[in-house]
Amino acid sequence: MKTIKVLFLASEADPLVKVGGLGDVAGSLPPALRKLTPEKTGGVTLDVRTVIPFHSVVRKKITDAEFLFDFEVSAVDGPVKAQAYKTEANQVPIYLIAGELIGPDAPVYSSDAAIGGQTYIFFSVAVLEFIKILGWKPDILHANDWHTALSVYALKQRQDKEPFFKGIHSVLGVHNLPFMGAGSELALARFGLTPSRWPHLPWWAKDDPLPLGMQTADRIVAVSQTYAKEIMTPEFGCGLEGILKIRQKSVSGIVNGLDMDAWDPSKDQAIPINFDTSTISKRIENKIALTKEFALKPAPDTPLLILISRMDQQKGVDIAIEGLLQALKFNWQAILLGTGDPKLEEACRKLEADYPDRIRAAILFDTALSRRMYAGADILLMPSRYEPCGLAQMMAMRYGCVPLARATGGLQDTIVDFSYSQEKATGFLFKEPNAKAFSETIERALTVFHDQDQWQQIQFNGMRQDFSWEKSALQYVKLYREILK
Ligand code: GLC
Numbered sequence: 001m002k003t004i005k006v007l008f009l010a011s012e013a014d015p016l017v018k019v020g021g022l023g024d025v026a027g028s029l030p031p032a033l034r035k036l037t038p039e040k041t042g043g044v045t046l047d048v049r050t051v052i053p054f055h056s057v058v059r060k061k062i063t064d065a066e067f068l069f070d071f072e073v074s075a076v077d078g079p080v081k082a083q084a085y086k087t088e089a090n091q092v093p094i095y096l097i098a099g100e101l102i103g104p105d106a107p108v109y110s111s112d113a114a115i116g117g118q119t120y121i122f123f124s125v126a127v128l129e130f131i132k133i134l135g136w137k138p139d140i141l142h143a144n145d146w147h148t149a150l151s152v153y154a155l156k157q158r159q160d161k162e163p164f165f166k167g168i169h170s171v172l173g174v175h176n177l178p179f180m181g182a183g184s185e186l187a188l189a190r191f192g193l194t195p196s197r198w199p200h201l202p203w204w205a206k207d208d209p210l211p212l213g214m215q216t217a218d219r220i221v222a223v224s225q226t227y228a229k230e231i232m233t234p235e236f237g238c239g240l241e242g243i244l245k246i247r248q249k250s251v252s253g254i255v256n257g258l259d260m261d262a263w264d265p266s267k268d269q270a271i272p273i274n275f276d277t278s279t280i281s282k283r284i285e286n287k288i289a290l291t292k293e294f295a296l297k298p299a300p301d302t303p304l305l306i307l308i309s310r311m312d313q314q315k316g317v318d319i320a321i322e323g324l325l326q327a328l329k330f331n332w333q334a335i336l337l338g339t340g341d342p343k344l345e346e347a348c349r350k351l352e353a354d355y356p357d358r359i360r361a362a363i364l365f366d367t368a369l370s371r372r373m374y375a376g377a378d379i380l381l382m383p384s385r386y387e388p389c390g391l392a393q394m395m396a397m398r399y400g401c402v403p404l405a406r407a408t409g410g411l412q413d414t415i416v417d418f419s420y421s422q423e424k425a426t427g428f429l430f431k432e433p434n435a436k437a438f439s440e441t442i443e444r445a446l447t448v449f450h451d452q453d454q455w456q457q458i459q460f461n462g463m464r465q466d467f468s469w470e471k472s473a474l475q476y477v478k479l480y481r482e483i484l485k
Contacts, residue, residue, distance in 0.1 A: 004480050006033065006048040007138040009127060009148035011120065012108055013050055015089055016058045019108050020310070021391055022145060022175050025223070025256055026050060031090040032257065032469035033476060040470075041477050049138075051130070053123050054085060054096035055108050062087050065096055071133050073099070073126045075190050082126045084134070097126050113183025121187035121209065124151035132164050140480050144173040146181030149213025154193060156216040169483045172217035174210075175388050177231050178238050178314075181209035200243050211240055218483050220244070220251045221476075223389035224410035228253030236386055254476060255413050257469030258394040265399045265463075270368040271375040275400075277460050283400055286376035293372070294360045296333050303332045303449050305442075306377040306401070308370050308392050311340030311348070311363075316383035316406065316433060321347050323383065323438035324359070330446050335377070337362045337370060374399035379445055385433050387411045393427070397462030402455070403427040404445050406438075414467070418448060418458065426462040 012019050014027030030048040038045055052058070054065075065085040072079035082099035101122035110116040124143075128151060131137065143152050152170040159165045185207045188195065195207040198215050205211035214220055222228035228251055230236035232244045244251055265283075266276040272289045275282045284300055291298045305324075309315040317338075324334060336348045336359070348361035362369065374380070380396035382405035389410030393403040397415075405411040407429040417429040428448075430441040449455050 002044045003047050004044055004140065004477070004484065005136070005138040006030075006046060006140045006142055006480065007127070007131065008048055008050045009124070009141065009143045009151055010050065010052055011145065011147035012055075013052050013089075013094065016052065016061060016087075016094065017055055017108060021256075021389065024391060025173075025175065026052070026144065027089070028257065028259055028469050029473060029476070030092045032473035034092060036470070036473055036477065040474065044477065044481070046477065049093045049095065049136075051095040051097060051127055053102045053119065054083075054098035055102065056105050057108065058096060059104075062096070068095075069133065071126075071129055073122065073129050074192070076192055077190065080122060082122075082129070084130050095130065097123055097130060099126060114186060117181060117184030117187040117209075118190075120147040120181065121150055121184050121191055121193075124148050124209070125154050125191045125193075127151050128154055128158065128165070132162075137164065138168060139484055140169050140171055142171045142173065143213060143217070145175050146179055146208070146210035146213075149181070149217075150184075150188070150193070150209040151213075152217045153196075153209070153212040153215070154191075157193065170217045171219045171221055171479070171483070172213045174220060174222045174227075174231065177210070177236070177240065177388070180205070180211060180238070180240075184209055200246055202239055202242070205240065205243075211243065214240065214243060214247065218250065219479060220247065221479065222251070222253040224255045224413045225253035226412045227386075227388045227409035230386070230409060252479070253413075254472055254479070255410055256389040256391070257472040258391065258398065258467040260398070260468050263395050263398050265375055268371055268375065270371040272372070273375075275375075277463050280400060280456065280459065283375070286372065287378070288376075290335070290372055290376035291333065294335055294362075296335075296358070296360065299333070303379060303446055304377045305332050305334040305379045305381055306373045307334070307336045307338070307381045308373060309338045309382070311338045311344035313341070314385055314387075316385050317341075317344045318347070319383040319385075319433060319435055319438050320381050321351055322435035323442065324351065326435055326439035327442045328355075330443060332442075332446065333358045335360045335362060335373060337364070337366070337373060339363055339365050370395075371399075374401045377401050378449060379404050382406070382411060383430075383433065383438050384408060384411060390414070394465075394467045397426055397465055398467070400459040400463055402445070402458050402462065404441055405429055406433055407431050408433075414465075416461070418444070422454070423457075424461060425458050426465065427458070
C-alpha cells in the first residue's frame with residue numbers, strides 16, 4: 001500500500017489560530033485527508049502534516065509544544081535563527097516554526113506590508129530548511145495563499161542544486177486572489193530569492209509571492225470550480241488572469257467542506273432548541289428566542305433576514321445595506337452581525353438607528369450568537385462581490401436558513417437557485433453585484449417564503465446537502481495522484 005506524504009503550509013490553522021476561512025480549511029482538510037481509508041481512496045493512505053508559524057497567539061494557547069531543534073535560515077546579511085516545535089491537533093502532527101522574524105507579540109497579519117512580507121517570506125523559506133534537517137521528504141508541498149506561496153518558488157530554485165528537494169511536487173491553494181503579498185520585495189532579496197524572469201508575468205508581479213507561486217506550482221487549486229474559472233477573467237483575475245490562462249491546464253477548483261459534526265442543528269449546544277428535518281416545526285422557537293434576544297417584535301410570520309459577515313468590501317455589506325433600504329416596502333426584520341471596516345460598521349449602526357422597529361446591528365464577533373442566528377432566522381444575506389468558496393452559506397443551509405447570495409465563486413457552486421429548479425432549490429442567487437439586483441431577489445424570496453410548503457422544501461433540500469470534508473478530501477487525493485503519476 002502506498003502512502004502519500006503531504007506537507008500542508010498555512011498562515012493559520014484552527015483550532016490553534018483562526019482569523020478567517022483559511023484557518024477553517026487548514027484545520028479541517030488535513031484531518032479529513034488523514035482519515036481516508038485505502039478502501040475510499042483506492043489504495044493509498046495519506047501522511048499529512050501541517051506547518052504554521054509559531055504566532056504569539058499560538059504560544060499562548062499551546063504551552064506544551066515539543067521543542068524539536070534550532071536551525072538557521074541563510075540570508076544575504078547573515079543567517080537568521082529559527083526554532084522548530086511540534087504539537088498535534090485532530091490527530092494531525094503540526095509543526096510550529098519560530099524565529100526572530102515571527103515576533104513574540106506580532107499579530108498573525110501585520111498591517112505593515114513590509115513586516116508581513118518579512119514574516120512570511122522567512123517562514124516560507126524556513127519550512128524548506130526545516131524539512132531538510134528533519135529528514136522528512138514530502139511528496140507534495142501544499143502551500144496556501146500568498147503567505148506560503150513563496151515556498152513553492154523557493155523549492156523550484158533549490159531543486160536544481162540540492163538532491164533532497166528533487167522529486168517534491170507542489171500544489172498552491174488559492175483562497176483569496178487579490179492578496180498577493182505586495183511589499184515583500186526586500187524580504188525576497190534578503191533571503192537571496194531573485195525576482196522572476198518569466199516573460200508572461202506582469203512587471204508588477206515579478207516579486208510578489210502569490211504570482212511567483214503560481215508560476216512554479218505543479219497545480220493551482222482554487223477553493224471552488226467557479227472561482228477557478230473566474231480568476232481567469234479580467235473581472236476577478238486582478239491582473240493575473242493572463243498567467244492563469246497560460247497555466248489553465250494546471251488550474252482547477254475544489255470546493256471546501258464544512259465540519260458536519262460541529263455544525264449540526266440536531267445536537268448544537270449553542271442553540272435554544274435542537275431540531276432536524278423531522279422536527280423542523282420546532283425551529284420557530286429559535287426564531288422567537290432570537291427576536292426576543294434582540295428586542296424585536298416576535299412575529300413568526302415576518303421573514304427574519306440575517307447577515308453574518310466580516311464587514312468588508314469583498315462581502316458586499318454596502319450592497320446589503322443599500323438593498324435593504326430599497327426593500328423597505330416589504331415586511332421583514334433583519335439582524336446584521338460582524339466586525340471589520342469601521343465605515344461599514346457605522347453604516348450598519350446607522351441603519352439600526354434609522355429603523356429601530358425592524359433592524360438590529362450587532363457589531364461583534366460571536367460564533368455562539370451566529371449559531372443562534374442560523375438556527376432561528378429565515379434568510380441569510382450574502383451579496384459578496386467575489387467569494388472564493390464561502391462557509392456561511394453552508395452553515396445556514398445546514399440549519400434551515402435559506403441563503404440569498406450573489407452567483408459567484410463557491411456561492412454559485414453550493415447553492416441551487418429557485419428559478420433554476422423549484423424541486424432542487426436550496427436558495428436564491430442574483431448576478432449583478434448591486435443593490436437593485438439584491439433587493440429584487442429579496443422580493444423574489446419573500447414571495448416564496450409566504451408559500452410555506454414550498455419554503456420548507458427549500459429548507460429540507462439545504463439541510464440534506466452533503467458538504468462533508470470527506471468529499472473534498474477525496475478530490476484532493478485524486479489531484480495528488482495525478483501529479484505523482
Ligand atoms: C477566504 C475566502 C472565502 C473562502 C476561505 C477559505 O477567506 O474569502 O471565500 O471560503 O478563504 O477557502
